[in-house]
Amino acid sequence: MSKPISPSSLTDRFDRRVDYLRLSVTDRxxxxxxxxxxxxxxxxxxxxxxxxxxLYDVAAAFVGLGVSKIRLTGGEPLVRNNLMSLVExxxxxxxxxxxxxxxxxxxxxxxxxxLKAAGLTGINISLDSLNAERFRQLTRxxxxxxxxxxxxxxxxxxxxxxxLNAVILKGRNDDEVLTLVEFARAKGIDISxxxxxxxxxxxxxxxxxxxxxxxxxxxxxxxxxxxxxxGESTGGPSTYYRMVDxxxxxxxxxxxxxxxxxxxxxxxxxxxxxxxxCLGNEHS
Numbered sequence: 001m002s003k004p005i006s007p008s009s010l011t012d013r014f015d016r017r018v019d020y021l022r023l024s025v026t027d028r029x030x031x032x033x034x035x036x037x038x039x040x041x042x043x044x045x046x047x048x049x050x051x052x053x054x055l056y057d058v059a060a061a062f063v064g065l066g067v068s069k070i071r072l073t074g075g076e077p078l079v080r081n082n083l084m085s086l087v088e089x090x091x092x093x094x095x096x097x098x099x100x101x102x103x104x105x106x107x108x109x110x111x112x113x114x115l116k117a118a119g120l121t122g123i124n125i126s127l128d129s130l131n132a133e134r135f136r137q138l139t140r141x142x143x144x145x146x147x148x149x150x151x152x153x154x155x156x157x158x159x160x161x162x163x164l165n166a167v168i169l170k171g172r173n174d175d176e177v178l179t180l181v182e183f184a185r186a187k188g189i190d191i192s193x194x195x196x197x198x199x200x201x202x203x204x205x206x207x208x209x210x211x212x213x214x215x216x217x218x219x220x221x222x223x224x225x226x227x228x229x230x231g232e233s234t235g236g237p238s239t240y241y242r243m244v245d246x247x248x249x250x251x252x253x254x255x256x257x258x259x260x261x262x263x264x265x266x267x268x269x270x271x272x273x274x275x276x277x278c279l280g281n282e283h284s
Contacts, residue, residue: 009066010267012277020069020266021062025055025083027271029076031104032140033165035196035210043075049271052086058269059090063257069098069125075271078107084114091119092185098122102165106142108150113159123154124192129173130183138173155187163190163251167218169210177217178224185225185246192238192251193217214239214252223249 010018028043090099100122129135135144154162168174184191229240238251268276274284
């Protein structure tokens with residue numbers, strides 16, 4: 001019997017072409033952010049997670065099917081032992097145009113330059129507060145100064161685009177929105193504000209009470225820095241706006257208030273090898 005012909009690209013039944021893979025390299029994290037996980041977490045036994053070789057094989061298979069962008073995620077990717085070896089191998093895939101990483105930034109002061117040298121092309125850094133005490137409360141374990149050093153290290157490493165991600169919770173850090181925009185402007189980097197997503201098991205607050213919509217934040221920012229729609233896309237879910245006096249872009253990720261399912265081009269592979277066709281759904 002002849003072998004079946006492999007498809008040249010991944011297209012779902014809604015005719016959306018999948019060209020972006022979010023690849024989780026670990027479920028572990030050195031933070032315990034209140035909107036992401038419980039304070040006392042039980043992580044997967046190491047025997048159940050994919051090896052770095054298996055993660056590479058999965059990624060290479062997706063690239064062979066037309067995926068041109070891969071984002072390494074976690075947990076916190078930089079706590080995975082020997083992650084640099086995976087980044088180096090992925091960085092050598094000819095048809096992979098973008099290799100990005102999402103991180104809490106706590107270890108970037110050590111890894112930013114090696115990651116850039118290995119072929120990483122973009123980096124997203126979570127930053128929900130510029131107040132050290134509040135930052136500790138939101139992350140439970142995080143050291144703001146270490147993250148700020150990591151952001152500076154990423155800038156010094158020469159990444160062409162660096163983006164901050166801020167999850168805004170009503171009554172917790174919504175008074176820092178303008179301060180965070182000012183910080184991004186001063187550093188010459190982008191920032192996206194993210195509506196809290198219904199992912200992960202949390203026990204610290206009510207998501208319904210903490211919800212802060214992108215429209216509220218955009219209206220607030222617009223009072224100080226008038227925003228103009230840019231129409232730009234980085235291949236992800238952010239809707240970007242420009243300010244006339246800055247190179248920094250302000251993005252909004254709005255899974256609740258402005259659903260973007262019809263534009264979705266992403267799938268997610270968990271560290272235990274489950275394929276999720278929707279980032280907001282645990283069916284696999």
